[in-house]
Amino acid sequence: MIRILLPTNRILATTSACGVNPFRMTSGSAVSSTTQYEEAVRLLNTLQSNAATIKKLRGQRDHLQTMNLPQCRKYLESMRITQKELDALNIIHVSGTKGKGSTCAYAEAILRARGFKTGLYTSPHLIHVRERIRINGEPVDEQIFAEEFFHVYDMIKTDHSENMPAYFKFLTLLAFRIFVKEKVEVVILEVGIGGEYDCTNVIEHPKVCGVTTLDYDHISLLGSKLSEIAWHKAGIFKDNVPAVYSPTTVEAENVLLSRASSKNVQISEAPPISDYCFARSISPGISGLHQFPNISLALQLIRHWSEQCQLPILELPSDTPSYRGFPVPEWMCDAIESCRWPGRSQVVRTNRNVTYLLDGAHTPKSMEACAEWAAEEFANLGKKSVKKIALFQCTADRSPSTLINYLKDKF
Ligand SMILES: Nc1ncnc2c1ncn2[C@@H]1O[C@H](COP(=O)(O)OP(=O)(O)OP(=O)(O)O)[C@@H](O)[C@H]1O
Ligand SMILES: [Mg+2]
Numbered sequence: 001m002i003r004i005l006l007p008t009n010r011i012l013a014t015t016s017a018c019g020v021n022p023f024r025m026t027s028g029s030a031v032s033s034t035t036q037y038e039e040a041v042r043l044l045n046t047l048q049s050n051a052a053t054i055k056k057l058r059g060q061r062d063h064l065q066t067m068n069l070p071q072c073r074k075y076l077e078s079m080r081i082t083q084k085e086l087d088a089l090n091i092i093h094v095s096g097t098k099g100k101g102s103t104c105a106y107a108e109a110i111l112r113a114r115g116f117k118t119g120l121y122t123s124p125h126l127i128h129v130r131e132r133i134r135i136n137g138e139p140v141d142e143q144i145f146a147e148e149f150f151h152v153y154d155m156i157k158t159d160h161s162e163n164m165p166a167y168f169k170f171l172t173l174l175a176f177r178i179f180v181k182e183k184v185e186v187v188i189l190e191v192g193i194g195g196e197y198d199c200t201n202v203i204e205h206p207k208v209c210g211v212t213t214l215d216y217d218h219i220s221l222l223g224s225k226l227s228e229i230a231w232h233k234a235g236i237f238k239d240n241v242p243a244v245y246s247p248t249t250v251e252a253e254n255v256l257l258s259r260a261s262s263k264n265v266q267i268s269e270a271p272p273i274s275d276y277c278f279a280r281s282i283s284p285g286i287s288g289l290h291q292f293p294n295i296s297l298a299l300q301l302i303r304h305w306s307e308q309c310q311l312p313i314l315e316l317p318s319d320t321p322s323y324r325g326f327p328v329p330e331w332m333c334d335a336i337e338s339c340r341w342p343g344r345s346q347v348v349r350t351n352r353n354v355t356y357l358l359d360g361a362h363t364p365k366s367m368e369a370c371a372e373w374a375a376e377e378f379a380n381l382g383k384k385s386v387k388k389i390a391l392f393q394c395t396a397d398r399s400p401s402t403l404i405n406y407l408k409d410k411f
């Protein structure tokens with residue numbers, strides 16, 4: 001497909017000898033949208049990677065972390081995005097160690113099924129970067145991605161040429177731009193790392209916040225105790241905005257509760273899945289028992305979101321306490337079943353007698369959950385003898401020898 005680039009006020013970044021970037025000529029030149037998309041991804045990859053950011057943060061943790069949000073505000077100003085525009089996105093903000101993406105995916109599937117135009121921002125991606133920014137459940141298309149990428153890149157470059165945002169921060173800003181432009185009715189926003197200092201926390205008025213299962217990850221940044229980790233995750237709580245969390249340890253819970261009370265947050269623990277009354281028995285779209293706390297959290301987020309937006313999605317009796325389950329109608333059961341989140345407890349069968357079990361576990365709790373799920377899937381294969389091969393990779397400051405132990409007795 002050929003498209004003409006819209007004229008913008010952008011400055012050309014990489015230029016040829018005659019001072020013109022052939023990928024980004026603004027008037028009268030035709031460039032294929034794929035080429036333009038590839039150029040956008042190339043440029044994106046020149047921004048500081050997440051791994052490099054984490055390494056840098058570790059060095060000067062306090063200073064750089066506290067600089068993060070003021071910087072993000074400046075970038076938003078350069079992009080001419082106001083808090084009012086962000087408020088209009090009716091954001092559901094989700095932090096936590098494990099299950100953020102799944103919880104967001106369930107919440108998105110439910111709201112989309114109800115007819116809302118949804119925006120979904122998650123990380124990481126599996127195959128291509130556009131998976132991180134979804135409109136109505138679908139990765140934003142190459143053309144929109146490229147167009148908005150250059151728009152944001154150039155607006156920021158004009159004011160901050162010596163201090164361009166790193167990869168994740170850039171994508172967060174790009175997501176905001178796309179969601180505002182697409183006029184989505186709700187955004188489900190996954191935190192990158194922690195919460196307090198995460199660039200997604202630049203938003204001031206989400207409709208509801210969620211904290212998923214807490215566990216040990218990024219401990220050089222967030223601390224090595226669950227209570228310290230909880231402090232960071234609770235950093236997304238905002239004055240008078242309700243919050244829900246998945247069950248955790250008493251120490252971590254106390255931190256969540258005290259941070260909530262200091263911000264007048266009405267907070268509740270998501271109930272066990274058995275507390276809900278489903279219209280029929282369901283087989284959730286993301287498998288594994290560990291997904292049930294994520295589903296419960298998503299249901300509570302929807303409930304609070306609809307109350308905050310005064311949209312009667314659930315029509316619950318007004319005296320239903322916020323820590324209890326509720327009747328889950330048929331259409332919601334359908335949405336929970338239709339939800340897809342590839343690479344997390346995903347089974348891929350081939351016609352060559354090979355079955356792949358794919359999962360993204362990389363913390364103690366999630367490795368445990370992954371091992372349980374894998375054992376169940378091995379049993380489902382219904383074969384007497386199965387040759388099992390584990391391919392395991394882990395990055396950053398995680399300990400492969402500790403994590404692989406969880407899989408040992410299953411292989
Ligand atoms: N509630 C949970 N408890 C324990 N492990 C979980 C839970 N939910 C998901 N997991 C595990 O975590 C992995 C990643 O799931 P998901 O993408 O939902 O989480 P995330 O918090 O977004 O993770 P990431 O750190 O990769 O962004 C899954 O593949 C699964 O192994
Ligand atoms: Mg993570």
Ligand SMILES: [Mg+2]
Pocket residue numbers: 100101122123124190
């Ligand atoms: Mg994630």
